[in-house]
Amino acid sequence: MSKKRYFIQIAYDGSLYHGWQTQPNAVTVQELLDKALSTVFRQTIETLGCGRTDSGVHAKDFYAHFDVDDLNEDKVLNAVAGINALLPYQIAAKRIIPVHDDAHARFDATARAYKYYIHFEKDPFKLNRSWLLKDKLDIEAMNNAAAILLTYTDFSCFSKSNTQTFTNNCKITKAVFEELDGGLVFTIAADRFLRNMVRAIMGTLVRIGKHEIHLANFKAIIESKNRSNAGQSVPACGLYLVKIVYPYIEND
Template sequence: MKGKKYFCSQLNTQRFFIELSYDGTAYHGWQTQPNSVTVQQELDKALSVFFRQPVMTLGCGRTDTGVHASRFFAHMDLQGITESAASLAIGSINALLPYAIAVKRIFKVDDTAHARFDATSRSYEYHFHFHKDPFKLNRSWLYKARLDVAAMNAAAAMLLNFTDFTSFSKTNTDTATNNCKITAAYFLETEEGLIFKISADRFLRNMVRAIVGTLVLVGRNEISFPELEAIIESKNRSNAGQSVPACGLYLVNIIYPFVN
């Protein structure tokens, strides 16, 4: 349950946080699942080999197939390992991991610290580019139509006025509520394309990609501001736009009260 604290109960067991990044192109998301290669599966395997004990990480959230993370956190419990030893192990652990996954930090935390439940804010980016670029393959969405970015920004600002985002969530999920507090949502034009930035206390499954797909309809002048408001208030996923491709989505930040 949300809010529940998980304690290290074994003797000489210490909880650690891991900060990592990954290119999700080759993976079926973060979470371990049968008959699929995932980021968590590869990480747990490398950690178990190096520390010579079974390691099961718990991530700050779930990213879907093909989604990337430039800043992701997980926690793990280790027996008989000091913080200095864990920190010195980073190079060796990275050598065991595929090149697309990189551990940045391992540090000790309180035994009640939880990578998912203790996060107070999460931030995502969605990247567009408008001309064929081989260096953006699987890392950005090639979009060839014209977009009214000013209208999209005005529509994105409207999101901050709502809390129930059922219209942008996958159906039949195990969440207790579809309420989220969005604190920032805007598009940033760059020399290389367009980036949508969004931050909230939590996100629903597929929420960011569904929001971007709907805001693109605003940018194409296919739906109006009142229609966007009606879509959100309908709490019906079928009324919103299609989910944009996973390749452009990045989890870029997680904030905890006890992590710098």
């Protein structure tokens, strides 16, 4: 029986889950989504996501592709309500999109963007959704350092080791801090990201903001291509995947 490929766009609060990817002895977003899709379409469905968010990381814009036996396309596209009825409240299906048979949620993405949130005073409504940091930060220095990221392409120093990637080169197109009421948000966009890259960059930029290291040190860290020279990874709770771009999908 012929199969048809679709993308599903979802959003999720990652606080309760051990990341996106299915793994033994842990509840993940992919596991729950696959179960819901399999139930609705009455066949075994296995998704492939646009990336792998770590435990506790959130996504406002996440895509996965899946193949389904040749059902009526309208039935598939109108299945969002049924899928949402089976998913926990922390995971929301937004839309299903028909794509060509070779479409790939991970490899076809041409741009991605993340945001990282920091707040400076205890706030119960930001628990697990933003990083509480009580240190004072030099935002201007952090933005000066962030701008340097746009002049480099090899970010080995911010990547987990042994990640099975062919290259650690990325093209960062935006990296900037903006002040919010009682906090900060860091926005970073690139053609691709390495595993743990954004959290490692944030950990290093926070050291800049604390005046523990300076711009010359920041350049030296990048040029060293050594993860042990960069800052510690910041907590997952403040990180959100906010945008994925495909050449054949119209953004919301």
